[in-house]
Amino acid sequence: MGKLSVLILGFNKSQLLMLKNYILPLNAGIVHALSGDEGIAIAGQGRVDLIFSNMTLPDMDGIDLCRQLKSTLATQAPPVVLLGASETDRAVARGFEAGAAAYVEKKEAKFQLVEIARDLLAKHAFRREKLILVVDDSTSVRRMLMHGLQDEGFRVIGAENGKAALELFNREAPDLILLDICMPEMNGVELCERLNADSVFSTIPIMVMSTKSDMGNVKRMMQYGAVSYILKPFDLEQLILRLEKIFAYQFQIQAREKERLDTEHHLLVSGLASLANALEARDQYTLGHSERVGAIISGLVRLSGGTREEMARAGIGGKLHDIGKIGIRDHVLLKPGSLTNEEFEYIKQHPGMGANILKSIPRISDLIPIVESHHERMDGKGYPRGLKGSQIPLWARMAAVADTYDALTSSRPYRKGMAREKALQIIEEAKGSQLCPDCVALFFQWYGEEGQSFQADHERTAETMVSPPVQIPAL
């Protein structure tokens, strides 16, 4: 999303400066105009997210401004906040009737504007996300509702009966259904019953549009999961208020559910990270390896243009990359000397074992490629699947570079960690055959920025052992 754009209408220079100060926390781009006409023309260009207008403008008042803005498709989207000085209740009410989203006393602006703006923008964004399905056999009612709701910022689709509505569900499920009762082919009661029996669609809130004489059917529909009803004839304002209530309730439930899932996810990932640490504690020489691999991958993702979220995810993936070694028996995993062919074949199972551990947890499925493919090679000679080049997922190619570098520079019982320069040279030479050239380039960039201090930390804790080998570690 681009920078927020706010249009301020009808204030002199010193007032404008003050308003700008009040709304600094919004970090918005600000456009200023003096007259209503000028403001309407700017809003018509479609790049305004929010309008703050003085109740008194040189060519019209704030109420006229709202009326004109809301009467045209090109200018009706941005919410309008009217700023006045002791306006009468009647004038404020007329402002709202004309389409204002909020009214603020100028003397309160300092304390209220930012919070009101944030609320309005969140509501606006929320409405744009919501898809409402209007099911009514009357073309005029359907059209009136669809237009009205669209004007209020919702996305809307329509169907002339229950059967047509069900067909629409194959393309996109709505977030709410406004449902008439008497319709040909499939009436509202039948549609409610069908949706209620469906495990996916039964959670979609339904609001019944009913006449007083049809309360029997309404009660039946409530039994089938309808959440609310509204008596015809109703006006749009009434309807929107009801919709907002339903969405707000849904929003609360979703927010609570998200919080619960986030906590669960956090506990799960911490549990797995502890497991990875426990794994490393079996062998003091690999202590901290997963943590360092995670930090390097996270750095590479940042340099490749990844978001903070992606950096964090890839970092967790790095920490868990060898989680499958938990299933490898000590006498092989901790064997100080070289491995027999049989032992090597056995240890080659650890990426698959790790992937199997993570597969049972759907929310970290994006980390599986790191765990499963960090021993694949660009020339196809890696394991477990012998993937080649770009067949290897990007994060796994990054993990391979990070894993190799850290393994080279870490001490083992039978050798001392390799000098950095030597390790960097080996990484360079492995480009194209073992390691991905793009990831190696990113690695050198990362090393230039963070590698020195990172490595110094690592070496401070390293132990002095015997002399380094030259070959790239296989594990």
Ligand SMILES: [Fe+2]
């Ligand atoms: Fe590994």
